[in-house]
Amino acid sequence: MQPALLMLILTSVAMSAIAQLLLKMGVGGVRADGAGAGIAFLQSPWVIAGFGLYGLGAILWLYVLARLPLSAAYPFVGLGFILTMALGVLALGESISPIRIAGTLLIALGCVCVSRSIA
Structure with missing residues (x-):
């Protein structure tokens, strides 16, 4: 695989993972219920930034x-699971179990196998 394409894939996946973090941060502070919550979500700067980042990542994709x-x-999208989990731990203080770590390592191994199979 060409290094430039690999960098674009990794950038797109990273943008998606960071967008997830921004969305989580945006909805975390909303205390409304029902339709009011939906409107409040859409007014959050973090949610707007998250959707914008998703859009840019989609263009790269x-x-x-x-x-x-x-x-x-497409298998490289699996790297998003790894990065999103890491962001949850590092930026949000979420905890992870050994079984979740094992599953994440299996995803990483699958991505390596797929990348090595591309001529």
Whole structure:
């Protein structure tokens, strides 16, 4: 795989993971219920930033998909699970169990296997 394409994949995945963090931060402070909560969510600067980052990441992802087979590109989305979990621990103080760590390592191993199978 070309290094430039790999960097675009990793950037897109990282943008998606960071967007998840921003969305979580945005909805964490909302104390409304029902339809009011939905409106409050959409007014949060963190939620707006999260959606914006998702959009930019999606544009990068489209560029990647135009240049790689879907079956080669999509497994890298699994890296988003790893990065999102790490962000949850580091930025939000979430705790993780050994079984969650093991599952995350299996995802990482799968991504390595797929990347090595691409000519």
